[in-house]
Amino acid sequence: MIPWIQALLAVCISGFAAITDKRTGKIPNSLCFVGLGAGLLLGFLGAGLHGLLIAFAGAFAAGLVPLFLFKMDAMGGGDVKLFFSLGSLLGIGAALEIEMLSFVIGALWGIGIWARQRQLLTGLKGVLVFAVPVLRKRFCNEGYEPARTEIKFAPSVFVAVLLIVARSVAVLF
Secondary structure, eight states: OHHHHHHHHHHHHHHHHHHHHHSSSSHHHHHHHHHHHHHHHHHHHHHHHHHHHHHHHHHHHHHHHHHHHTTTSSSSSSHHHHHHHHHHHHHHHHHHHHHHHHHHHEEEEEHHHHTTTTOOOOOOOOHHHHHHHHHHHHOTTOOOOOOOOOOOOHHHHHHHHHHHHHHHHHOOO
């Protein structure tokens, strides 16, 4: 019973996060902390101390890469907290799948934005220069910073949550 509650909470929390991120560019801390707390509590209620540790490990694993990206100023803090929340609710495996799928969806969304703005080649060059520092030294002037495209990331996370939860439900039938 608890896994259904956790899946439903993950869908609701990521859905509300997507709405508020799209409208305001922010994800409420209270929303993420409720998800994190609920994940830890449900983990404990479902399997005692072992369940609590699993929920904590899920939060840590899901939040590690986003936290690193936040420190590099490549991701917002609300997105990081959202991943911590989803990790505590869904566990390591599902949370990491959602994270990877979110990055793919977000990348495709960004490519779509560049294409619509007729900036596809410029955007791809910026990604390449950012990802491969040797190229920055060779092809760019001192102090070159690639143009940045801001993407509201929570909608990508929400779509990924829906897909992973739907796949989990489909496996049951």
